[in-house]
Amino acid sequence: MTTPLAQDTVGRTTPVIGPVGNPAAGTLGPRRPQSSRDRDRFVGFAFAAADLLIETDALGNILFSAGARCRLTKGEVGGLVGTNLMEVVAPGDRKYVHVLFERIREKARIKPSRVLFQACDGQQFPALLGGCRLDSCPGSLFLTVLLTVPPRTGSAGPAMQGELLDQTGFAGILEERLLAARERGADQGLTLLLVEGLQAMVEAMPEGAAAEVRDGIDAYLRGISTDGDSAGQLGGDRYGIVHAADIDGREVQCHIAQIIEAAGGALPGGIRSWTLDMADDRLDPADAARALVYTVQAFAAAQGGEFTISSLEDGANRLMAGAVERIGQLRATIDNRDFIVVFQPIVDIATGAVHHLEALTRVDGASSPADFITFAEDVGLIYDFDLLLTRTVLDTLKEFRKEPKLPDVAINLSAKTLMSPIFLKQFQSVVAPYGDLAAKLLIEVTETVVVTDIAKLNGVLQKLREVGFRICLDDVGAGSTSFQSLYGIQADYAKIDGKFVRGAADNPRDMAMLRSMVDVCRQLGLKLIGEQVEETVHAELLTNLGVSLAQGFLFSRPSRDFAYFAKDWSRVRSGGRILLKG
Structure with a gap:
């Protein structure tokens, strides 16, 4: 019986090994030799893992190609035979592919790596290139190309062609x-x-x-x-x-x-x-x-x-x-809630009445609250901590909810937390069980300077404002809240960094900066709060500039005694001012 010839995808004739059975006879015919079955099995495995199979010599000249029609050639993939692989690799990735070839020669096999290829129409596209060498075929490299590259799942986008990540x-x-x-x-x-x-x-x-x-x-x-x-x-x-x-x-x-x-x-x-x-x-x-x-x-x-x-x-x-x-x-601090919350009032300078409180955290063993928060931001645990702080403050408000003058409370949320893609859903799940008490929260946004997409952050904040939350920008004028952030974010309040408040009393340059910040914030419709007001002269300076709210040791130090601030001040306040030094 004559063995027929079949055309493979390269365009060369390849013998079909073994006799051909007669389908009409209802038989599969004699079994093929085991070596043929093994060969076919490995070919099947190869095509299951890749779209293209390519054999090259040590210089990258293509000796064999088989697989699906692709963008590397206008005709069948067999047309790649006789060309050099580098001709279909994007110019910026050619030196990199040479390194991959060296890795195959050194290590015998490399796992698939992302490579930018260049289609016959000049367009570039990514694919995965893997390969190995066989001692039985010296001088040849056997390559696989997977044309569909899985999308990135992490936060890192791909580098530009031929470049490393930043x-x-x-x-x-x-x-x-x-x-x-x-x-x-x-x-x-x-x-x-x-x-x-x-x-x-x-x-x-x-x-x-x-x-x-x-x-x-x-x-x-x-x-x-x-x-x-x-x-x-x-x-x-x-x-x-x-x-x-x-x-x-x-x-x-x-x-x-x-x-x-x-x-x-x-x-x-x-x-x-x-x-x-x-x-x-x-x-x-x-x-x-x-x-x-x-x-x-x-x-x-x-x-x-x-x-x-x-x-x-x-x-x-x-x-x-x-x-x-x-x-x-x-992690133990978060899991065990091993921290305390203290409260410091923001007051009306003219009357001394409590406008709202700011919730601040204290952690035993931490060198300072700022260092604790900064490290939590640096290692990506600030998100967990911010949500836990929100729940803790709401628990406190719930405990004192029967007080007729229950104060509003500002919670500090890092811009990194707010930029998390799952923040809004998670935040809503935290505040929802507390019902109307959630309306007592103000959101004080910290470290906006680390955000590269101010418009995206503003979008998150506007969604919070739409459901009733008031937004305050922290440390305006300092490194943590730039003027770019100030212009790009619609908020309700802005806190002027304390160094300008303290410095303006003696330094004309600080006074000029303070006046500018007050003017800008007023033009943007923001209510202003002066921070770190420690002396009467600071309060008077703010009043003269039209800033009506202030926070600092002149009025009260931070205190764990929420009950003190939750009292009805219209009945217990003496002389219209509060004073809590402990």
Whole structure:
């Protein structure tokens, strides 16, 4: 019997192995040899995992291609044979793909990594490129291409073509990778890399050589990173990489040194790395990710000798250990409600009557309330704490709800909390059980300076205003609330930073700034509150500027005694003023 020939997707004739059975006869025919069945089985597995199968030589010349019709060629994918793979890779990713080829030759196999391809119409699109080599086929690389790339699930967006992630993007991908590694049991590591003097060296090199160094380092770090998109430049000479556990710091240092040497560079400093096993289970996955992100951010922001060639490992280990301990303590504080709430009144300067209270937190063992809140913001636990504070204040209001003059209370919510995509739903679930008592809350927004999308924050705040919550912007004029925030957010109140209130009494420049802030806020329809009013002269100054509300030690120190403020002041107030020094 003659064996028929079939056309494969490359356009070449391939023998169909084994006799062909007669379907009409109701038989499958003789079984094919086991070797043929094994071959077909592996081909089936390959196509189940990828859209394209490509074989290239060591230079990237395509020897074989099979699979679905795609945008890389106008005709059948077999038309790719005889071309070079780099012709269909986006120019900015070609050096990176060369690194992936080197990784295949070194490691025998790489997991799929994100690569930007260039379609025959010039459009670029992402795909996953994986590959391996076989000892039985020397000189060949066997590649898989998955054309449908899963969307990013974390907060980090993809870097531009050929670029590393920035610090924010890397922090997002780091958290995503750690959570995924814990969930799937994957073995991954984090390496922080310090190339001391790199920025100065590159700036002194000819442009061509400088580009070789920059592009070479970027391509190499992307090439060793998980999925090809888990490397970031955290500063001029600082990098972070999430990678497979079989990569160690010495290997990374050696490759970076080779790239610099090949471009004719002479590094004035040295190269140092710190690698951490991300499987450390001292914290739950979410808090472990927070500790890692905090360490990376501190590494990126460190100045001078804080992280040097000799101290990188010690410094990073110390930071990581400290972050793990502090996050554990912070988590315990939240879980056990191990904090107290104190209240300080905002008063009408003319009458001394309580306008509303501000709820402030105190935590035993914390160096200061500000440090506690700042650390909670830095490690991403401020969201949990803010919602717990909201519930705690509402519980207090509920306890005293029968008081005829129950005061309104301002709660501080971080802009980071407000920007969370699930905040509104979670906040509503917290306040809903308290009914009308929720209307007693004012929302005081802190740290708006960290927000890059003021319009988005304003959208969240307007939804809160629509259901009756009043909004107050904290520390106007200071670093935490910029004039950009002031113009971009519609609010009801604005608190003038206390340093301007205190300074204006003696400093004409501070007085000029204070007048400007008062004028701007008044034009925007905001009611003003002066902070840190400690002396009569401060209160008089605010009154002369038309600011009617104030907060500070002149009127009362913060107190745990909510009952004191919940009294009917129309009957118990003496001389129209309150005074609580304890």
